[in-house]
Amino acid sequence: MNDIERTTPMRAAMTRIRFRGAAVAAASVAMAVVLTACGGGDGQDDQPEDEQKQPQASASQQSSSPDAQESPDTTEVIASVKGPGKIDLVINSAERDNGGFVTVKGSVTNGSNQQFTAPGWQGTEKEMLGNGVSVAGATLVDQAGKKRYLSLRDTDGRCLCTQFTTAIAPGATVPFFVQFPAPPAGTNDVDFQLPTMPTATIKISG
16 A cells, blocks of 8 residues: 555545534534523623622722712811911811711811922821821820720721822812721710821711
8 A cells, every 4th residue: 555545544534523523513503592592581691791790899998989088068167277387177077987987078278389298197107108198197086085096998008098199289178088997986076186287176976
């Protein structure tokens, strides 16, 4: 038997294998089409997986959302202090919620003719130094209970508070918020302290 006679059966076998593979693939496609046509349901099967699954944000994510927290009601002022460099701090509310937190809202006004970068406001703790221009160093002090409450933070050390995207421009007023663990029920009078600023005594509501 020469070389041509040995090669021809091999090619025929390969052709049969390829034909069978193509037939199986065609049958699979046909079955998929039949299943799709016969499938019922509420139409969610036609949506991408990421559109079918849209879990709501957790309570902690919702409570720390800047969009939800940085719009204080300016019609009420519960405290106001003036700091060095013509920096004015106004506190509009301090509300206790059901999750065991206190959220303080207010605004900062830069009355100077220079950019204000909030030096020291991010606090001195090592894990807080990455919070940049922020109010991460704010604390609540319960004088009666002799306890100090630091601002809440996530596992990366980012505070649940306003982190200003840039320095505060001359003459500008910007809102802020910061969240703390709530003092015990019945403790409503506390001191709000922010580095370089005078202490502001506030009353917790809610």
